Amino acid sequence: MRPAGSLAATRDAAPTAAENRLSALLAKGRPLVMGILNVTPDSFSDGGQFFDSAAAIAHARRMADEGADILDIGAESTRPYGGAVPVSLEEEKARLAPVLPAAVALGIPVSIDSIKAKIAAWALEQGASIVNDVWGLQRDPDMARVAAEHRVPVIIMHNRDAADAKLDIVAEVTAFFSRSLDIAARAGIARENIVLDPGIGFGKTPEQSISCIARLDAFKSFGLPLLVGASRKRFIHTIIPSEPGRRLAGSLAAHMLAVERGAAIIRAHDVAETVQALRVTAAIRGAR
Numbered sequence: 084m085r086p087a088g089s090l091a092a093t094r095d096a097a098p099t100a101a102e103n104r105l106s107a108l109l110a111k112g113r114p115l116v117m118g119i120l121n122v123t124p125d126s127f128s129d130g131g132q133f134f135d136s137a138a139a140i141a142h143a144r145r146m147a148d149e150g151a152d153i154l155d156i157g158a159e160s161t162r163p164y165g166g167a168v169p170v171s172l173e174e175e176k177a178r179l180a181p182v183l184p185a186a187v188a189l190g191i192p193v194s195i196d197s198i199k200a201k202i203a204a205w206a207l208e209q210g211a212s213i214v215n216d217v218w219g220l221q222r223d224p225d226m227a228r229v230a231a232e233h234r235v236p237v238i239i240m241h242n243r244d245a246a247d248a249k250l251d252i253v254a255e256v257t258a259f260f261s262r263s264l265d266i267a268a269r270a271g272i273a274r275e276n277i278v279l280d281p282g283i284g285f286g287k288t289p290e291q292s293i294s295c296i297a298r299l300d301a302f303k304s305f306g307l308p309l310l311v312g313a314s315r316k317r318f319i320h321t322i323i324p325s326e327p328g329r330r331l332a333g334s335l336a337a338h339m340l341a342v343e344r345g346a347a348i349i350r351a352h353d354v355a356e357t358v359q360a361l362r363v364t365a366a367i368r369g370a371r
Contacts, residue, residue, distance in 0.1 A: 101212035101235040102276060104192050108152050109308055113365060114342045116357050117153040117194070117350040118146035119314065120186070122178045123160045136181040143186040150358035153213065154186050155350060156206075157196030161217050161285075175202050183209050194238065200225035207233045217285065218242050219263040220270075227270035238278045238310055239263045243286025252291035253298050256281050260305060278348065280310040283337075289318035296337055299344035312350030313337035335360045 098106070108115055120143050124134045133139040143154055158178035159170045170178075175197065186193050187210035194213035195206035200223045203214045212235055219239040220227045230237040241256045260279055267277060279302060281295040292313075302309055319325060319333035331353050338349045339360060351357040 096234070099234045101192070101233075102273075104212060105236045106275070108192070109347060114346060114361055115152040115348045116150060116354055116361070117155050117310070117312075117348055118143075118149075118151035118354045119312075119350060119352050120146070120154055120156045120182075121160070122156060122158045122182050134178075139182045140185040143182070144189060146354045147189045147191055149355035151191065151354045153192045153194055153348070154189070155194045155196050155215055156183060156186055156211075157215075158202075159197065159199075161196070161198065172199055172201055175199065176205060179206065179209075183211065187211065198222055198226075200229045204229045204233070207235060212236070213238065216240065217282065219259060220266045221259075221263060227266050227272060230267075230276075231271040234273075234276070236276045236278060237267070237272060238280055239267070240280035240310075241282040241285065246286055246288045246291065248288050248291070250291070252287060252294050253301050256295065257302065257304075260302070264305070274307070278308045278310050279305060280312065280350075283311060283313045284316040284318065289321040292316060292318040296341050296344070299341055299346060303345050308347035309345055310348040310350060311338065311341040311346040313341065314351045314353070331356060339364055 120139060121133060122139050133142050146154060156179065158175045160168070183193070183206060192213055193211045194215045195203050195211040196215040196217070197203050197206070198216065198218055203226060214226070214230045214235060215238040216226050217240045219241060239260065241259045264277070281299070281302060283292045283295060287295070296311065296313060299309060299311065314334045315327040315330045319330045322333065325333070334351065334353065335356060338351065338357060341349065342361065349357055
């Protein structure tokens with residue numbers, strides 16, 4: 084139970100190291116790249132390529148060397164198209180245990196991609212510094228409390244159990260964000276510690292995912308940093324048939340357009356290529 088008055092104290096206290104690190108990165112005035120590390124056997128995008136801990140650690144090191152600003156580590160597949168196998172808390176922790184400390188030791192912020200508050204809390208104690216919740220604080224009732232008590236940035240992603248083609252998806256995502264922000268405020272999460280993610284591919288038809296990117300600037304009304312993760316998503320396949328590993332060009336196109344519309348963070352599998360595309364785009368813009 085939080086003592087009386089501690090909510091205001093949490094909000095008014097000096098920023099933590101985790102808060103300062105993300106703020107400093109965002110203050111660079113350029114889009115950040117979040118590298119994806121799936122320590123799972125059933126990811127839609129890499130098919131368990133990094134399930135082995137040695138392979139996962141090597142990939143984390145490679146993404147850091149390629150210019151990733153943040154590493155996002157998940158040990159339970161949240162694949163947006165169905166077929167993911169739920170794992171127990173113990174199994175998720177066992178998958179993370181050999182990898183997380185090595186990733187933290189690389190010296191860049193690590194986010195924990197989990198829908199379980201207990202896993203998020205454990206990972207933060209191991210050195211992770213961001214919570215990435217693909218259910219936007221609306222699935223596990225303890226997730227907001229964990230983020231607030233550890234005073235770390237939290238990524239709120241829109242999600243639905245099933246897509247509904249009849250929805251105005253921008254209105255749906257906007258309403259979802261409003262609910263999540265209310266939960267965050269009641270838990271004591273500082274507003275400046277929040278990043279919003281429209282959840283490309285999650286609970287959406289391919290057309291709705293495209294609309295979320297095309298109309299991304301609609302979410303700027305919240306005044307918060309926006310994250311877009313279009314990497315290898317299925318909507319690319321609906322435009323031009325391609326397997327996940329052959330969607331790099333489509334991913335880059337989507338991400339560059341997302342940046343044009345206000346994305347501050349790009350979540351990507353292909354870090355080196357994404358960093359290069361962002362820097363070339365910035366150089367050409369600067370030359371104008």
